Amino acid sequence: MRRDIFQAIADPTRRAIIALIALQAMTPNAIAENFNTSRQAISKHLRILTECELVKQEQQGREIYYSLEIEKMKEIDKWLEQYRKIWKNQFNQLDEVLTKLKTQKK
């Protein structure tokens, strides 16, 4: 039972759930209406998302509202950072080449 954020976002249904509840909290039934799977299947996805803290719940009577824990998304951003450095660096190197070519032209 791996339960890390990368494994959580690997499933396309889970990414769609994340997108759905990013702007407003929703109940499992309301979420399930947007897919053609059962409420239980969505519930399982929500459990995985909750376990890795990508999603938080708030009980309201007999309904449970799920919403995105946006802070957790920053972890992916943090992981990407090392690679962003690489592609920015490559861009700068390309930029250098271009300016060098420019000055040679003059």
Place this chain on the structure above:
Amino acid sequence: MRRDIFQAIADPTRRAIIALIALQAMTPNAIAENFNTSRQAISKHLRILTECELVKQEQQGREIYYSLEIEKMKEIDKWLEQYRKIWKNQFNQLDEVLTKLKTQKK
């Protein structure tokens, strides 16, 4: 056989491979030395990474050098962008509250 980038980075070994070859191209054997699994297992991971174009190969004699296709990493960045907007927005809202408190103090 799903073969998208999110599924590719879901596996921790594959993320480690990506980190390894990000800065320099490496052969499967050289990569495998950094893990305690077989060369074949690494080869399978490399195949998955290659199939979703996260990694490119370059044959050199009987050796094949694998390196990161950094451009593909931007796809994750692109996906994150929508959520980055949300957390930046939340930060701005917090900022507004703070400046409001400040002016009220004065």
Place this chain on the structure above:
DNA sequence: AATATACGCAACTATTTGGTTTCGCAATTT
């Protein structure tokens, strides 16, 4: 030419995963 090395590929296996069905419990509604 014979051997060794670097590798991909296919077959097989154990485990994990996404899904369904069935159940039970708590909060509403009637």
Place this chain on the structure above:
DNA sequence: AAATTGCGAAACCAAATAGTTGCGTATATT
């Protein structure tokens, strides 16, 4: 109080996954 609704949890199943073992092939070394 009885029926309904919203939900999580457990049991079960088919498909996918990560790994192993055993090839075959091309390049390099002797």
